Amino acid sequence: MAKDKSPRRPRAETPKGFRDYFGADVTERKAMLDTIAEVYHRYGFDPLETSAVETVEALGKYLPDVDRPNEGVFAWQDEDADWLALRYDLTAPLARVAAQYRNDLPSPYRRYAMGPVWRNEKPGPGRFRQFYQCDADTVGAPSVAADAEICAMLSDALEAVGIPRGDYLVRVNNRKVLNGVMEVAGVLNTADPDHMAHERGIVLRAIDKFDRLGDAGVRALLGAGRLDESGDFTTGAGLSDDQADIVMGFMAARRATGAATVARLRELVSGSPLGLEGVVELETIAGLLDAQGYGPDRIEIDPSVVRGLGYYTGPVFEAELTFEILDEKGRKRQFGSVSGGGRYDGLVERFTGQKVPATGVSIGVDRLLAALRAKGRVGGVAPGPVVVTVMDRDRMADYQAMASELRRAGIRAEVYLGNPKQFGNQLKYADKRAAPIAVIRGGDEAARGAVVLKDLVLGARIAAEASVEEWKSQPAQVEVARADLVAAVRRMLGQG
Template sequence: MAKSPKTPRPRAQTPKGFRDYFGTEVTTRAEMLRKIAGVYHRYGFDALESAAVETVEALGKFLPDVDRPNEGVFAWEDNAEGWVALRYDLTAPLARVYAQHRNDLPLPYRRYAMGPVWRNEKPGPGRFRQFYQCDADTVGAASVAADAEICAMLADTLEVVGIPRGDYIVRINNRKVLNGVLEVMGVDDSQRDAVLRTIDKFDKVGESGVRELLGKGRLDASGAYIDGVGLSEEQAAPVLAFLTSRGDTAEQTLANLRTAIGGSAVGAEGVTELGKIADLLAAQGYGPDRIVIDPSVVRGLGYYTGPVYEAELTFEIHDEKGRKRQFGSVAGGGRYDDLVKRFTGQAVPATGVSIGVDRLLAALHAKGRLDGEAQGPVVVTVMDRDRMADYQQMVAELRNNGIRAEVYLGNPKNFGNQLKYADKRGSPVAVIEGGDEKARGVVQIKDLILGAKLAEDATLEEWKDRPSQFEVPRDKLVAKVQEILSGQ
């Protein structure tokens, strides 16, 4: 009788575009989220944790490809619900939550949400299919005071997590101003999308590049020719005036924008809103060193309906090829007054911001503002496996006094392996109590941090006269460990 083939072992690897996070990475992110939540809470926002899975219908037209619901998101067909998907962001779920529970929620409804989102997109260096976002939104407030508040809160948040003033700028624009510019240009529907796509490339190709792309076209960096929109210089002029209208002051920028929009009523409304936001921020003490009006900010052209904003980190880092570049955007948002309307049929104003947590963490790492390693636990070694209760009593005393600690649970036969384990864990202290110490009522406490420094260079004047191991009475265990930890 033939043997049945063996079932192959599964490969131990993460799916493409996903990764695992260990120890310090997880705790560092949790600490950042705690700080961000503290700012949001101080501003009066309430926490919301919505479902990770939404119906594709709820995600709606903001999917990259509505005709194929599994494009852009991780989706599957449920027998009862039809097509469902992992959430693509935290904003579409908010619209569904508000529409579903609006009779029980205050108006305006101010909420913040934090958690992973999933996008079924092509992964690349630093680009993953699962990543964290941290959002704050106000639903039901039409006043631009809500937009100004979000911008102020964003600036405060960056400083709280470790981005000092001078290393970031929050830039504000208004979609209505852009609509006014398009109106003045007189482009037809067939050209409109192409113009918008070109405007979105301003940060990459600059004024001259946009000028060429609005006209006949241009050669890109690879030497390939990109066809232009085909506008005349007169038609393109309002777009270029709009994109380059930032002045030295808010007043000068607003004056330049009024020129760019000509006689457009919707454009004038947008400029007026930007003026009100600037006044509100100035009244709170947010100057141009933190928040500026910048017409080059173009976000989610089919999504936002009014003010838009983006937080950019202005310091330089080195890319993978050693070239200097600015770190760039870590957060963005704006007003989206039409999103809830999809569910209720009634217009509901809303505005909010989303912080890219992973990018913000990467920025702090790049500037050396995050510790590379977290301190491990104090390790209580095991000299006699029959006295495990004694060692567990020690570790309980340490924990009850707020000290992170553990008993070595591996094979205690080789004491050297226990110290190797403590070293691999990044432990600051090891506690040792053999039979002799037990009989004399003492314990040995080894300062592993100092010991490592002495091993590196025993001639260091600041270390050489300091002992790295202490014998103390058993009842002084906690006090001595606390003393060593505070010294480290």
């Protein structure tokens, strides 16, 4: 049988679940990350950049218990039989680094890291397989002063990128307090941590869903279970009403002031040493922050914050944007969480066998950028370059020299390098580039030592809305002496 040998053309497509970023999407994110890095740096954090690739073994969460251990991560087998994978967050690589370089790194080790991470999830609307994270962690500091510092830094970072005070809140809680409440409710026996661990997991996830499910929904999950609108049933933790009351009391423990909240929590965990330890830690954190001027208008104790991740062992925190935006259906809603973190003690231990206290925060870069756009803090069309048009192909050197002069004066400029035949195409190109000015120099202008500048911003405005008087008084096109090119462009750009 004859085989069809004509080459099939490859599809020019971004792989499913991935994205391409153009122009301002790149520079705006970069500017935001630079600003955050500056804040982290001022707090004494040092940058760390690990490679995108880790051994599956080091990543840990996804161990090779199947032939192809790519559940949740992008993984492949290396030639020497090791399984490699793309990192799924920046915390796992930090744990590996903290263990690997433990004799060389300062202790405590404060580090920040920024970069893409990858998740092998089914792509869907708004769900992407590569996205940025921006983390700061302190490894080796047992004191909750480290947690307080992270909260203050998070607050500073949000304000530095343009979220004003009052538009965000860093909410702090402590897993030890929740565990104390569980102990009081009889769902935790500190002498036998495995007992009812499954039930406690259900409680944790139920509390984490409070925003969405409300009081009744959470109560159902704490008890026998919950039937959702679609008819699906989620098994509950099986708590008695009395037990559930205690947990729900914890959720509602927030009071008008931090001191009052702490007092209420102290009542709730009475009898649980672990819970009391947690309350004292919260008090300490609040006191440290207060002494630095971070009051409850920026950072507050909120018992409803639990964070989903299982590995947190002490303080947990979350930054929420408190202003409203319109969702895709035009309904008002709170913007919600843009950052979260907490204390975790087990990650480095996996490698070394020794417990190493660590605490850190991760900022959701894409969500924070979306928030800044929603607030009009970034975005809009980035100004394009001054475009030097080509009237006469033979005088390309002249055009290049003009662009070169402008650039040397710090002005973004380029020569049109497409087919110059149709001048209209050049102006269309300048428009697509969001060029503020087109420089035009035909034979006549050259002969009299002149050059024409077309103010494209003004031109667009005049075309759209100008009165006849305005049109007359503000011509969008001026002829200037060639020697005055740079000065005239500066004036037209409003830099004169």
